[in-house]
Amino acid sequence: MLPKPGIQRAHHHSRRLGRSNSLLSTPTHLPSPTTAEFTVTTRPPTTLPLRLALLALVPLRLVVGGFSLLLLWSIYLLSPYAVPAPSKAIDAPLLSTTTLLRALHSVALSPPGVVARRLAATTPLVLLLPTAVVLLWASLRRVHKTESLLVLRGFGIQTSSSSGSYLAGTATRFIPTEKIRDVLVNEAFRGFEVRHYLVVVVEGEGELVVVFSGLLPRRRIVETVWRGVRGCLWEEGGKH
Structure with missing residues (x-):
């Protein structure tokens, strides 16, 4: 049985956030000073x-x-x-x-x-x-699933989710900054369990956009990503 994953703060750079029985295992990536990428995956560290x-x-x-x-x-x-x-x-x-x-x-x-x-x-x-x-x-079938959230200050955010089959490509969606009303952590019942979701409120859409909807990471991971997204998307003293 694999140990429970750790988590590291991802701010203005890229980190991989483990979930369930997966592990935190990726080198730091620095796309730019105003870019953050958060990746949740079920894939363990790439060992020999x-x-x-x-x-x-x-x-x-x-x-x-x-x-x-x-x-x-x-x-x-x-x-x-x-x-x-x-x-x-x-x-x-x-x-x-x-x-x-x-x-x-x-x-x-x-x-x-x-x-x-x-x-x-x-x-x-x-x-x-x-x-x-x-x-x-x-x-x-793929043996693991990966979902990521790319944040570009001044441009918007892009969500990506790998498909369950090698026949299908990665599903992506880009939301421009001017369409983003807010980024929130919501609670919802899933059976008898309370789960926390990272959601994006998009202008003109009746439904919330759920980030990491396929893997549904734990609350600690959701809150860490939420803080990183808001910190990168809106600078101090900005709109939000």
Whole structure:
């Protein structure tokens, strides 16, 4: 079990703030004297064992994901809706549906494809189909989640959140300073638990923008980021 994370004040620079069973583990970054970036992540410090484990995951993901696709393709080939392999006598351009179908049928005749087809032929569809989908989904999942808040004095703030899958990119949103009415720490019930949220009040929007909505860090982290954001966004004697 990993130890509980520590936290450091992030003001006019970048820090990584640990959450739950993750750890504080990033070097200080200085974008500019008027810039602050706060990152909350479930990723532990990048040690040598972790690097090796992540490297080992790459071929494992490729094997699991590739075989899952082979299983799905084999299920399709055994269905009554399968399209037969195009004749080799047909001369087709390289980038065409005919060439793609030929390649896919050739893969099905490879040793891994033969194994997948045997499994598809001998395993009940109600068991094989969800298994293949779950394996494919697992091979594309990220092992950690990261959310960050970039504050640019005089410009605004940008929120970023990594997706749960490698197929999707990072979701970002920029809010200009003139649209920011306030930055607050709110309380809300989550089941029987009281949670604290860092929220941004945006002019013209009926709903509050919740920062770190996917990870929901502890109150101490939320308050630390809140102080850092206000200190960077508005100078002493400024609007707020």
